[in-house]
Amino acid sequence: MSMKMDNSWWSLDDLRQFVNSQEKLDLSEAIKTQVDYCRTYLDKEIVEREEPVYGINTGFGSLCNTSIAPDSLEQLQTNLVRSHACGFGDRVPNDIVRLMLLLKVRGLSYGNSGVAYETIDRLMYLYNQDIYPEIFEQGSLGASGDLSPLSHMALALLGEGNADFNGNTRPVESIYAELGLKGLLLKSKEGLALLNGTQFMSAYGVWCTMKSEELMLWADLLAAMSLEAFDGRPEPFTPQVHEVRGHTGQLKTAENMRRYLDGSDIIQAKKEHVQDPYSFRCVPQVHGASKDALAYVRSVFEREINSVTDNPTIFPDEDLIISAGNFHGQPLALALDFLAISMAEIGSISERRVYKLLAGERGLPAFLVAEPGLNSGYMIPQYTAASIVSQNKQLCTPASVDTIDSSNGQEDHVSMGANAATKAYRVVNNVEKILAIELLNAAQALEFRRPAKSSEIIEKLHAAFRQEVSFMQNDRYQHADMDRALKFIQTFDIRSFLD
Numbered sequence: 001m002s003m004k005m006d007n008s009w010w011s012l013d014d015l016r017q018f019v020n021s022q023e024k025l026d027l028s029e030a031i032k033t034q035v036d037y038c039r040t041y042l043d044k045e046i047v048e049r050e051e052p053v054y055g056i057n058t059g060f061g062s063l064c065n066t067s068i069a070p071d072s073l074e075q076l077q078t079n080l081v082r083s084h085a086c087g088f089g090d091r092v093p094n095d096i097v098r099l100m101l102l103l104k105v106r107g108l109s110y111g112n113s114g115v116a117y118e119t120i121d122r123l124m125y126l127y128n129q130d131i132y133p134e135i136f137e138q139g140s141l142g143a144s145g146d147l148s149p150l151s152h153m154a155l156a157l158l159g160e161g162n163a164d165f166n167g168n169t170r171p172v173e174s175i176y177a178e179l180g181l182k183g184l185l186l187k188s189k190e191g192l193a194l195l196n197g198t199q200f201m202s203a204y205g206v207w208c209t210m211k212s213e214e215l216m217l218w219a220d221l222l223a224a225m226s227l228e229a230f231d232g233r234p235e236p237f238t239p240q241v242h243e244v245r246g247h248t249g250q251l252k253t254a255e256n257m258r259r260y261l262d263g264s265d266i267i268q269a270k271k272e273h274v275q276d277p278y279s280f281r282c283v284p285q286v287h288g289a290s291k292d293a294l295a296y297v298r299s300v301f302e303r304e305i306n307s308v309t310d311n312p313t314i315f316p317d318e319d320l321i322i323s324a325g326n327f328h329g330q331p332l333a334l335a336l337d338f339l340a341i342s343m344a345e346i347g348s349i350s351e352r353r354v355y356k357l358l359a360g361e362r363g364l365p366a367f368l369v370a371e372p373g374l375n376s377g378y379m380i381p382q383y384t385a386a387s388i389v390s391q392n393k394q395l396c397t398p399a400s401v402d403t404i405d406s407s408n409g410q411e412d413h414v415s416m417g418a419n420a421a422t423k424a425y426r427v428v429n430n431v432e433k434i435l436a437i438e439l440l441n442a443a444q445a446l447e448f449r450r451p452a453k454s455s456e457i458i459e460k461l462h463a464a465f466r467q468e469v470s471f472m473q474n475d476r477y478q479h480a481d482m483d484r485a486l487k488f489i490q491t492f493d494i495r496s497f498l499d
């Protein structure tokens with residue numbers, strides 16, 4: 001099956017549904033007409049317009065005043081792609097590359113970029129056939145678009161560079177030969193349209209936002225399980241407390257906690273202690289603040305994936321070709337830094353709950369194991385969580401406050417949004433690991449409350465997890481348990497479970 005893309009608004013939910021559906025990508029006839037209309041206009045303007053047009057018949061960056069002869073315009077675009085493919089570092093994961101392809105098709109489909117339909121069609125072919133160009137994490141300043149990573153993506157259109165196909169990385173030329181394809185010859189402006197744009201930052205931002213929203217579902221549920229294991233009090237989740245402050249995320253988190261604790265024998269039992277530590281008592285305030293931050297981040301990336309971000313921008317009906325700055329990643333850089341900070345806090349408070357579960361308080365054995373001393377129990381997984389929390393703090397130093405001149409000072413303020421993107425990606429994946437350690441500890445601690453039962457939803461989660469990781473009676477090899485806990489979080493359909 002295939003989906004006809006039109007220019008209607010895409011939410012992140014729409015995007016998630018499409019990507020997860022594995023449907024093939026196609027463009028509506030209206031989009032094809034608009035793309036062809038813009039390209040026809042541009043071809044006419046190149047012939048008739050006397051003044052130079054940046055990137056179409058001039059050089060790039062600080063070479064913008066260098067005119068290019070009409071018979072060299074196509075070679076200019078090919079040279080641009082080859083010369084800018086200067087990435088370094090680790091490879092971008094295929095999930096992110098796939099989003100980059102999709103979002104580049106989306107951006108070019110508005111008919112303001114001047115590319116030929118054949119170029120968009122080849123991008124769609126790569127997406128539909130699961131051909132993932134080899135792209136590297138380092139190299140973009142997040143200002144004149146994501147030049148270097150998008151160049152590596154564009155190389156594949158030329159039949160150059162490497163790509164992952166059927167699980168193997170090999171030259172695109174050999175993949176094309178196998179599929180009976182030839183590389184494209186880019187027309188005027190097409191190389192610049194492919195390289196200018198924010199699809200590297202956007203793809204990471206979309207992935208991190210969607211992943212973070214899913215991890216927030218886990219964070220609330222695991223906080224409830226940990227609270228039960230710690231024999232915590234229910235009063236901090238009373239509706240009136242949160243209504244008098246009114247933050248949306250706080251209200252939603254408190255509501256979630258009440259729902260997850262509803263019907264629990266443990267939460268209804270008489271408590272000897274008057275208060276709980278902040279990591280339990282302030283879950284609505286802390287988790288809620290991160291939810292509100294993510295709502296802002298989502299709004300930024302939803303606007304971005306429904307935008308035209310290359311340069312120059314072409315408006316055929318108004319007879320305008322304008323060189324401006326829609327490729328600048330500052331909105332995304334700020335949002336990505338905010339995302340990283342908000343998710344790091346979720347990892348931080350999760351690790352604190354783990355720490356309290358191990359303290360030998362409220363009837364729980366020290367380190368959640370029989371014969372502590374002879375057994376170390378869950379002592380060292382907490383060390384691991386603490387080290388990851390510390391790494392996240394280091395990764396949360398904002399990238400968006402930095403800038404370095406490039407292109408002989410022509411590009412004198414850059415967003416560093418690409419660095420913000422790759423840092424945020426690491427933070428989000430780190431938080432998932434911390435939550436896996438909390439799951440491991442909360443499930444173990446809950447066993448010491450037997451025969452008392454928690455709520456139906458927590459008991460169901462606990463039972464499902466026990467199919468993967470058993471109760472630890474004595475010390476054993478725990479990396480395997482931690483890895484299984486992580487895979488459980490990654491594969492368990494938390495959205496359906498909570499519906």
